[in-house]
Amino acid sequence: MNYIGEHLLPGQLGHFFALLSLVASLLATIAYFKSNKANLPDDKKSWLRMARYAFLVETISVLTVFLLLYIIISNHYHEYYYAWDHSSRSLQPEYLLASFWEGQEGSFMLWSFWHCVLGWFFIWREKKWEAPVMTVVSFAQFCLATMLLGIYVFGTKIGSNPFILFRDQMPDMPLFSNPDYLSFPRIKEGNDLNSLLQNYWMVIHPPVLFLGFASTIIPFGFAYAGLMNKDHTWTTASISWTSFSAAILGTGIMMGAAWAYESLSFGGYWAWDPVENASLVPWLILVAGLHMNLIYKSTGYSLKSTYVFYILSFCFVLYSTFLTRSGILGDTSVHAFTGADMNVQLLSFLFVFLIPAFVLFFIRRKDIPTIYKEESTYSREFWMFIGSLVLFLSAIVISAKTSTPVFNKIFGTNIAPPEDAKFAHNQVQIFIAIIIGVLTAVTQYFKYKDTPKSYFFKKLMWPTIISLVISLSISIFGNIDYTSKGVGFLAAIHVGIFAATYAVIANAIYIWVGVKGKLRFAGASVAHVGFALFLFGVLISSSKQEVLSQNTTGINVFEKTKNEDPAENITLFKGIKTDMGKYDITYTRDTSNGFDRKKYFELKLEPKDGSEEFYLYPDVLKNNKGQMGFAPNPDKKHYLTNDIFAYITTWSGLSEKPDTAQFVPRQVKAGDTTFYSNGMIVLNKIVVNPPDFKRTTEPGETPVMLDITVISKEGRKYTVQPGFAINAASTSFRNLPDSVIAQSLIIKFDKITDDKNGIFQIGIKETQNLNDLMTLKVYKFPFIVLVWIGIVVMVVGFLMSMAQRMNKNKLSAI
Template sequence: MDIQYVGEHLLPGKLGQFFIILAFGMSLLSTIAYYFQTSNDKNDLSWRQIARWSFRIHTVALIGIIAALFFIIYNHYFEYNYAYSHSSRSLPTHYMISCFWEGQEGSFLLWAFWQLVFGNVLIRFAKDWEDSVMTIVGLSQVFILSMLLGVEVFGYRIGSSPFILLRDAMQGAPIFQDPQYLVKYIQDGRGLNPLLQNYWMVIHPPTLFFGFASMVVPFAYAMAGLWTKRLKEWVKPALPYALVAVMVLGTGIIMGAFWAYEALNFGGFWAWDPVENASLIPWLTMISAIHVLVVYKNTGHSYFTALFLVLISFILVLYASFLTRSGILGETSVHAFTDLGMSGQLVIYVLVFLALSTWLIVKNWKQLPITEKDEHIYSREFWMFIGALVMTLSCLQVIATTSIPVYNKLFNGNVAPPVDPVGFYNQWQMPFAVIVALISAFAQYLKYKKTDSVKFWINTGVSLLMSALVTAVVVYYTLLGGLKLVFGENYHNDNPFNWMFVILIYACVFSVITNAKILGEAIKGKFKLTGSAVAHMGFALMLIGATIAASQKRVISINTSGFDYGKEFDSKNKRENVLLWKGESMKMDKYLVTYTGDTTEGVNTYYRVNYKVVDESNKVVENFDLNPLGQINPTMGLVASPDTRHYLTHDIYTHVSSVPKREEDAAAEGHDGHAEDEGYNPPSTYKVSVGDTINFDEGKVVVRGINKDVHLKDMTINQGDIAVGLTLAVIGNSDRKETIVEPVYLIKNRSQFTLSKKMEEFGLKFKFTKIIPDENKFELVMLKKPGKQKDYVIMKAIVFPYINFLWGGTIIMVIGFAFSISRRLKELKDAKSKDQTEKMKDVVL
């Protein structure tokens, strides 16, 4: 007899699963109908009507899936595995939206939604391309929806449904034998990952997946052009969508960088993490594709390169999805999803589109409009092609290194990824960036087909000279002694000088100056190159900002006290973190820094750190507070998010690296209530390993080791008994005197005992309460007698100079893309008007 569970709400899940089946079925029917409409008599539009109505029903069904899932999350229906795994009652509404796409199923749903939007746009505006293009878009939609099915076919599970019940996801768990499990045991969900509880995570994933989804449209036009033998015509309608894809995906990538900078504590905006790389790869190839598409459109050259880059960009989106969702990056990236058993489907998704595009190219190879004529070296198309080639080579280097886990899996290898990924990738990518920046500069002085070489060299020479002068000023104020004029005499630049940084800055300044000259001509009415000039300027400024901020960032929280924070801090972090006692000021660079208190909001604690600048007359000339977040998470330990003070020329970035446990947290872990503990504050419980350090107001406690040969006074250790001592060194701040205490964990006659040890000098008491062999840790309880207990934080502060060039350059680049999209749409509209006029003339004649 089936158990009747109390409190479950099954209707939303059943509706959601019905909508998944309906959406999948309708997308499949729409794809088939569009295929037959493309292949059959064009005068019979019956297949198109079926395809359109199927896609409309698919649209309604997909919106139904989204509504059902958000209804479940919003109403805290934790009987559903997705709601239980990704949300909690304490989350505000905007973070509930983030819960929607934290899991794989929700992110696939987000991807499908944006493809749905593009599908409806194409039905409205693609005109005579609708049938063939929508066949490709629909096929992609079929694959994405299959990831949400969660059904078994011939013993194989297809997809993972977001509407699976918790009791089905955790079959066999004892709590589900109780019909009232939901009322008794499931009071709250696991909650959203604390690192994702940031407003950027509300807008970053939708933007990123919008970019991924937009990649399918130029791919679909290229495939449709090959399929229907319209080998040249697809370029014009595909170009605006390619620009949209680059603009939106680039915006999403930079949003991710800003989220990392604002919310993560690794001290930067880009770490060359494999998941970061996975989104960058198709962006690079699509930028290359756009440039070669423009070359082909204006000269008829480089057709195959343009075709290949458009096709491979979408294939790389699918490959990136495989990398991040198959679990294969689990050991090399903290951002990757875990494997939900869909690796096979993801591989099929990649291989099907790779096979289709390859087959269509081979089938049409002899008809492809490939020219044998070489481009002139003094032509714009030649250098645009070279620039696209360089960006593709840059992309290949990123793919090759990011795919190391894939090689190891396929060939049973053991190749190790780079130990220092930032240094490794920067070393490879800077030469590529230099070449691209240079080409984006002097190519603006070139014309299509052929240029007057004398005029070219005069313009280029003047710009190179101007760039050298500007670069000298920039380098002086960013890499050399001029920084003292900006940040004060106390500024010390410990970063090594690197000539490659100078060369890259010079190339970027050259690009800004030449493109600014082209932009200046727009004032005279020559708007044709406005979009590309603005985009190139933005890209160059972005590179300048990234180069200076990353290479010249300076840690100002230097530990000169010699205080050892324990083995959880390596030598570098021991040097770059300072211990601040509450209310005690410390000199840090030009600042007087004080930890003044904290504020708790829900599970988050914000630590208030005051920065002051005092002049020689003891007058306060600058005064501000930063509030870095530190959350003690039960499963993740300390989850820290930085706070940043923004200036025009620099940022001051602060995050906490270690904080004391709050008393309520310690009390929640259990006070044993023994009379012998009376007179002490509630205990603090720690999981420790040998070498760990625990700080208290007058000093610190260091775990020195384990004593397995304990001799107990007035107690005999018999065979079968276990007595283990935890050797602790208590070290005072004032005299650095070290005192050894050794609480004992005892198992005697199958009963467990803890033999505590006191340290009267500091009013401390220690209990060794548990051995945790699976984690190679020990449970230590520490109590302290009442008194003025000082709070503290261990924190790190970094100055990022001129980082606003990075963010400002990004905005300018996006504006440039928007101008280019507007121009291409106008060209498309003008071309359609011209075609209609020609047709009318033919009718009249």
């Protein structure tokens, strides 16, 4: 059958270059391996030349495949299933790249692209180690190329072809009996990009994260080179590469945290989601390996540990790939990939690196230099070793908790995840953070090999005193009273605040005293300051996090669930100013944006402390994949000391017309009846300080309530409790209207007009816009800016260390 409108050439070329990259990467692997093993210089050069040509062909193939798939997506060639499934014609142009890596195939291509870029930088800089390290890189490229094959071998699917045609992907669909199937609206428009990914962070976060993932192969390659060649001098060159990898991977992880803060309704930047955990674990092990490497370079200790940690850091990247792409986390993570029948291949990808590496390590273990002299407990290397082990322990605990679905799958168990996943991790990791915080404060004051006790305590005395004074002041006067998880956890938070303060002060003083203010030599201290600021920001923003949206209206539009409590979600009606504790809030209007297809809500917040009012604009976007309903995107008001963070939990809006209805005043007294368009309103009584008042009042306030019955023409009765709260101390009051949604009716208690005769004024408003309501969650995050500043400073510290090591290596080569 001749199909109309299909563009077959890009797919045919794409599949050809995918196969060419497979062959070229295998050839490069063999040639680099032979070059590394060759004894004669001419043979070594000959194989090396062939390997470089093969790697060049591989690079060209990967870039071409990348470009062809982007052409297919950006031109909306929906005859290709990948383009149809991950994009649409209505998608904003900047999100076409996000469409590229929404699917597994595109993300594997991104990973392969970064291997090519890193490979050429490595070839340019590291001539001595090119052959063995590039053997590993090229073999990883071969494994990634198999992920794009999409063929069956003995009934087992090898890879997933991103260039497969829609009609070949689903050949049984009756639609494809029509040669003009591309004209059908459902096919022509496309399946769209997941609404959770339609955020600018998803354009920049995945490339940075995958560069971090890809870069961990360089330390692994150095470890392979040392074991294969019995040459352990690689530890000098590896430090700068590992510093780069730690900086980039850490940046990618925290870009994901920023995405969660900007786009997901986690209510924050980190939720211990399994996919978050899977990216964090390799970084922790990599940083531990970097510190072991530094120990070896300075003292000769810990070389075996350096090998183990560098091997494990890359292997845990591969394990994370299995967790996030096998579909095994589909029920426990909001952004895991679904399975694509590649579980065996993903596990093979892991074991083909893990098993040979540790077999080679076991064989060569006796050839690895080892110092058997016991280290002094007053040496820098001893405490760096302890810190690295603590980081490794943290990684193992996180990985074990995250791997519960894998454990259940293998052993047939049914271990349920913890009900409070955040606290399950926090109650362990806070002690890890305390230990690391203290160690980053004191370790640099030790000297390598041994340190005189008097010198150590003299240097550390003032940083300790200053830190104690500052942290105690914060604990005493900072109103940190996070008791929901018990007194023990609160105590741990206070100890953590001391550890973070200690790390900032001690490292700042060390920069001044230890390296005489020469910042170019202070990369490690700068990184430690960044980590400490990050830790301090996490502790303060989490322990003092405040829910501002306490439901003062008493109107609950959804049932309490594990994730959301209606008592912490305020209900707002369009145009009605509503009391929200420290703020008056008004849902002023909403509008639909045809460009990004979002519905934006304008919220006016008026602080009661007299500070300037401001507006928030949270939005919702219709979910098109994964779940029904709408995906909420939060909005924030940034201050120097806090963020006000809000997102919509539920909403329903039928009318786009402005609300012009006004409150009509009526004079009534107990027992009187007044009317509205669909019935009558009966004032039963007035109650001062009622025991069952459904509003939330603040300390010092006395509620006054009208007990009213609304009776519709159909005979339905509704109880209404409008009132106000009087604060005698400040001589102020807050109006608390009530509503009958089914009758589109709002009633408020205006004032007492004749106290002697018991006559009151009420306001009655009938509005068709009463159906325009939402429930809103609003948080206050104190000092969250320290989280982001800390990350930036830590990454800068890693990069400073990398530059310092590169300069040292350059000078030593002269």
